[in-house]
Each structure stands twice: as C-alpha cells, then as structure tokens.
Amino acid sequence: MWRIPPIGAPATVAVCAALALSLTACGGDGGGSPEGAGTAELEGRGPITFVTGKDRSGNLQKQVDAWNAEHPxxxxRVIELPDEPNDQRQQMMQNATTKSDAYSVLNLDVVWTAEFAANRWLAELPMAPLSGGSSPQAGKDEIDLSAMLPATIETGQYRGRLYAVPSTSDAGMLYYREDLLKKAGISEPPKTYQEMxxxxxxxxKLPEGKDADCYFTExxxxxxxTISAVEAITSAGGSIIGPDGKPTLNTxxxxxxxxxxxxxxxxxxxxxxxxxxxxxxxxxxxxxKLIFQRQWPYQxxxxxxxxxxxxxxxxxxVAPLPGPDGPxxxxxxxxxxxISAFAKNKATSLDFIKYLTGEEAQRANLLATSQAPTVAALYDDPEMVKKFPYLPVLKKAIENAVPRPVAVKYGDVTAAIQGEMYDAVTxxxxxxxxxxxxxxxxxPLTAQ
Structure with a gap:
C-alpha cells in the first residue's frame, strides 16, 4: 500500500488521542468550524451521486431504486469505488482537492471525518440537540441523532459540529466453528488467547479439523x-496514542x-x-479451513x-474477541x-442521507447484509435478535470499542502504523x- 500524504491540512491542527471519545478536544486554527460550505448553504435540488465502496449484497441499489421511484x-446515481479503504480515501481526496462537484454524498470510514472536515471538504450538517436546549440551527432540516448509539454519534463530529451522519457501525467479533468445538468437547468460546x-x-486432533488453520486477523x-494493532495493543492494556495526544508505544x-x-x-x-x-x-x-477468525459483522x-x-x-x-487475560x-x-462541500444539490443530498440512515432503511440493510446498524433499538428488537443472535454481543462490543487514532493527518499516522507493524509481523x-x-x-505527527 502506498502512503497518502495529507492535502491542505492546517499545520497547527493537532492529532487527537486515540482513546478520546469526543472530537471537540481537537486543537486547531482558532476554533469554530472550518471555512467552506456550512449549513446555510445546503440548497439546491436535483440529481446527485452517492460515492461508496462495493455493494456485494445488492441491497444498496434496491434502496436507491426505491428513492429514485419516489423522486423522479x-x-x-451510485458510484462504486474499489474494495480497499485506502483506495477509496485516495479517490475521494483527489475529487475534493480539485473541488469537483462529481461527488455528492460520500460514504466515509468513521476515522476519516476529522481529516475531511478539517480540510474543508465537507458541508456542515444541521443537528438537533440530543438532550434539551435549543438548536443553533433550528428548522425542519435538522438531523435527529437521539435514536443512535452514542459511540456512533461521536464519529460524525469535528470540534463539536456535525459533518457526517452514522450509517453503519462496526466492531470486531470472534467467529468460531461451533460444531468443531463441540465435537472436541468444548462448550464455550475462548475468553483468552491461551484458551483459543x-x-x-x-x-x-479431530479428523474434521486436522487440516484447518487455527486463527486469522488481518x-x-x-x-x-492498523485495526489489528489497535485491538491487540488495547487488549493488552496499552494504547497507540495516549489521552494527552502523544504516542505511547514504548510500554x-x-x-x-x-x-x-x-x-x-x-x-x-x-x-x-x-x-x-x-x-x-x-x-x-x-x-x-479456519477455526477462529476476527471479522466484522457483515460476514x-x-x-x-x-x-x-x-x-x-x-x-x-460469534463471541467477543479474546484477550491476554480475559475478553x-x-x-x-x-x-x-x-455531503461534499463542492457538491451541487445539497438539499437533495441531505434528504437522501436522512433516508438511508433512518430506522426503516437500517432495518432493511441489517436484514440484507448483517451490517451493524447505528439505531440502538434494532439491537434489542426480538425479530432482529432471532435472526441475528450476535446482536447483543455486537452492541456490547460497540459500546466498549476503541477508535483508531483520530487524526487530521490520518494518512500519515496510519501509514506509519501499517509499515512498522508489517515489519514486525514479517x-x-x-x-x-x-x-x-x-x-x-x-x-512529529502528534506534536502540539
């Protein structure tokens, strides 16, 4: 994988701590929202594009077709990018740096929000207050996030302002061959590495398992x-970047x-x-060919x-991921x-985001793809739990999950992690x- 340099990132913006739960703590160029399109500029109606990774289920196109039937x-129009997240990010960055209006709605990895917002590539979105008070952007266009898992809401914010709406969540789980464990006399999934x-x-030692590989994480x-490193280091009680925003790897x-x-x-x-x-x-x-696997819910x-x-x-x-001494x-x-700051028809883009992130659309997406929703109620819905027994495990995993380092210069940070960890494992x-x-x-990347 090649290294993707940051483009247009303010030099004084500091990298937030990996374990920080709020992006409002990020340093910057004097506070306030980044310059560029704000909520007042979410105007214009007409055709838009939706830029995303591969849709292997076919469900996204069904949802888009339903929208198109109601909005002639x-x-x-869906624009599918490559499978590899780094390739997706690069193409979105190239579009943004040329200020092209070819991309309207962007499907962003949660860790990209800070980088894209700080570089003024996203339009600010109007958010309804989560609890009490009055919204500074009161009006019918406000996005109500109160039904969503709190951990997911944080991923769409930068400096206390909303730039992206949680669409799907994710947390790693342990997939395991329950049939083979039972045949081997094991009644419960492992909670520690040694148990695994x-x-x-x-x-x-079983005839059915003699040729199987034991375990896989990427x-x-x-x-x-980067994801595997975050999980392994955090599970051992460490961190990549500490609460003070500085690297904490010599531990x-x-x-x-x-x-x-x-x-x-x-x-x-x-x-x-x-x-x-x-x-x-x-x-x-x-x-x-595999007994245990760390994998996302979509599988x-x-x-x-x-x-x-x-x-x-x-x-x-599926079960929670094991660790050195316990889960x-x-x-x-x-x-x-x-919404791209350079897109036309931002009002249509906002309505389309509300449509895709609503409870009805998320329910349909869960049923079709098993991807983790962001609407909290779906994790406790008896019909959903019956079909997807892992939902209680996944909800707990999301609530306790840690993010990758939230960084304005995320490309540099993740490239460094990938390179050094690859050298170690090889x-x-x-x-x-x-x-x-x-x-x-x-x-230097986290220097204040």
Missing part, C-alpha cells in the same frame, strides 16, 4: 493492519500486544496470512448463505454519510524495535 427529479490456542489444538499492509503493554500478532502470524495463522485482505479472510473461513449473512457458497453455514457462532477490546468501525524487525521506530514517527 432528484435521481441518485488450547481449543485449536483439540480441534486439530496482518497485511493495509488499513486492516510493556504495547510490546505484549504486538508480540501477540507476531507469534500468531508465525505459529497459528494461514501461511498466506500477509496476503489475505478482509474478503480473502472471509472466503478462507467460508471454505471451512455473518454471507457465511450463513444456503446457496452453496459457504461450507460453514449453520456451523459457526479483549474491539476496534470501533463503521461508515458515516457526508520478522523484518523485532517488535520492540518496530514500536520504538513507530514512536519516533508518530512524535
């Missing part, structure tokens, strides 16, 4: 490496987390682990498909919908050296 003068390794050893040199806890990835890749993962991306991991699990519906595409349909379950910590993922550097080098690289 405000048609939406012990379970693997027992399963691989360790390729992409955004997924025993960070070393323990990275050494887990190094040793797992060496002894427990598929031989081709460093070449497998999210979809590659999904196919490996669905082929029946659930695909792995349970009864069309012959999955050899593990009805044979797996681990998941990364907070998901996507937010934002044996190019000892874990301690990789962490020391990463500490040095992140220092």
């Amino acid at each position: 003068d405000e048609q939406v 390794w012990d379970a693997c050893d027992k399963v691989r 360790v390729n040199k992409t955004e997924s490496m 025993p806890q960070a070393k323990q987390g990275v050494e887990f990835l190094v040793n797992a890749k060496k002894d427990r993962m598929p031989k081709e682990a460093v070449t497998l991306d999210t979809e590659g991991g999904r196919r490996h699990f669905q082929s029946g 659930y519906a695909l792995a349970n498909a009864d069309d012959g595409s999955s050899k593990v349909a009805g044979k797996f379950a 681990g910590v998941a990364n907070l993922g998901g996507h937010n919908l934002a 044996g190019r550097k000892p874990a301690e050296k990789a962490l020391s080098d990463l500490q040095s690289k992140l220092g």
Whole structure:
C-alpha cells in the first residue's frame, strides 16, 4: 500500500488521542468550524451521486431504486469505488482537492471525518440537540441523532459540529466453528488467547479439523493492519496514542500486544496470512479451513448463505474477541454519510442521507447484509435478535470499542502504523524495535 500524504491540512491542527471519545478536544486554527460550505448553504435540488465502496449484497441499489421511484427529479446515481479503504480515501481526496462537484454524498470510514472536515471538504450538517436546549440551527432540516448509539454519534463530529451522519457501525467479533468445538468437547468460546490456542489444538486432533488453520486477523499492509494493532495493543492494556495526544508505544503493554500478532502470524495463522485482505479472510473461513477468525459483522449473512457458497453455514457462532487475560477490546468501525462541500444539490443530498440512515432503511440493510446498524433499538428488537443472535454481543462490543487514532493527518499516522507493524509481523524487525521506530514517527505527527 502506498502512503497518502495529507492535502491542505492546517499545520497547527493537532492529532487527537486515540482513546478520546469526543472530537471537540481537537486543537486547531482558532476554533469554530472550518471555512467552506456550512449549513446555510445546503440548497439546491436535483440529481446527485452517492460515492461508496462495493455493494456485494445488492441491497444498496434496491434502496436507491426505491428513492429514485419516489423522486423522479432528484435521481441518485451510485458510484462504486474499489474494495480497499485506502483506495477509496485516495479517490475521494483527489475529487475534493480539485473541488469537483462529481461527488455528492460520500460514504466515509468513521476515522476519516476529522481529516475531511478539517480540510474543508465537507458541508456542515444541521443537528438537533440530543438532550434539551435549543438548536443553533433550528428548522425542519435538522438531523435527529437521539435514536443512535452514542459511540456512533461521536464519529460524525469535528470540534463539536456535525459533518457526517452514522450509517453503519462496526466492531470486531470472534467467529468460531461451533460444531468443531463441540465435537472436541468444548462448550464455550475462548475468553483468552491461551484458551483459543488450547481449543485449536483439540480441534486439530479431530479428523474434521486436522487440516484447518487455527486463527486469522488481518496482518497485511493495509488499513486492516492498523485495526489489528489497535485491538491487540488495547487488549493488552496499552494504547497507540495516549489521552494527552502523544504516542505511547514504548510500554510493556504495547510490546505484549504486538508480540501477540507476531507469534500468531508465525505459529497459528494461514501461511498466506500477509496476503489475505478482509474478503480473502472471509472466503478462507467460508471454505471451512479456519477455526477462529476476527471479522466484522457483515460476514455473518454471507457465511450463513444456503446457496452453496459457504461450507460453514449453520456451523459457526460469534463471541467477543479474546484477550491476554480475559475478553479483549474491539476496534470501533463503521461508515458515516457526508455531503461534499463542492457538491451541487445539497438539499437533495441531505434528504437522501436522512433516508438511508433512518430506522426503516437500517432495518432493511441489517436484514440484507448483517451490517451493524447505528439505531440502538434494532439491537434489542426480538425479530432482529432471532435472526441475528450476535446482536447483543455486537452492541456490547460497540459500546466498549476503541477508535483508531483520530487524526487530521490520518494518512500519515496510519501509514506509519501499517509499515512498522508489517515489519514486525514479517520478522523484518523485532517488535520492540518496530514500536520504538513507530514512536519516533508518530512524535512529529502528534506534536502540539
């Protein structure tokens, strides 16, 4: 993966702490909202585009078709970008830096909000007050976020203002072959790494499990490496960036987390682990060649498909991620919908975002894709829980999840993490050296 340089980021904007729960703490160029399109400029009606990653379910197009049938003068055209998040981000950045109006509504990874807002690439959105008080942007266009999970709301804000609406959430879960564990005499999923390794050893003594790989989390040199590093280090009690906004990698806890990835890749993962991306991991699990896997919720519906595409349909379950001494910590993922500051027909764009993020659309999306919704009530809906038994596990994971480093210069930060962690898991550097080098690289990027 190539390194994507920040474009137009104010030099005085500091990187927020990885564990910070509010983006209002980000430093900047004097406060207030970034210059550019604000809520007063959400005008214009007519055709728009929706820029997103691949829709493998076909559900997005169904929802767009339903919108288009009701809005003949405000048609939406879907523009699909590549699978790899870094490639998506690069294309969106290229469009923004040329101030092109080709992109209207952007489907952003949650960690991009600060970067895009700080660079003045997003229109500010009118948000209704979450509890009491009066809104500074009162009116019918306000976006009501009160029904959404609090953790997801934070991901759409920058300096206390709303720039993106939570569309889907995400948190890593442990997928495991429940059928094989039961045959091996194991009644519960593992809560610790050692319990997971012990379970693997027992399963691989079975005729059905002798050729299966034990475990997989992504360790390729992409955004997924940053996610794996956040989860491993945080589960060990460490962090990448501390509450003061400075890197915190020269700690025993960070070393323990990275050494887990190094040793797992060496002894427990598929031989081709460093070449497998999210979809590659999904196919490996669905082929029946994997006992345990760290994966996102979207895989659930695909792995349970009864069309012959999955050899593990009805044979797996999900649980919280394990950690060194007990349950681990998941990364907070998901996507937010934002309006390009350079788009035409922003009023139509705002209405389309409300449509896609409403409870009815999120319910349909959950049923079709098993992607995590942001509407809290769907996690407790008996019909949804019956169809997706993992929802209570996922809700708890999201509530306790930690984000990746929230950074205005996110491209530089994640590139540094990916590079050093890749060197560690491939044996190019000892874990301690990789962490020391990463500490040095992140220092200037987080300097106040």
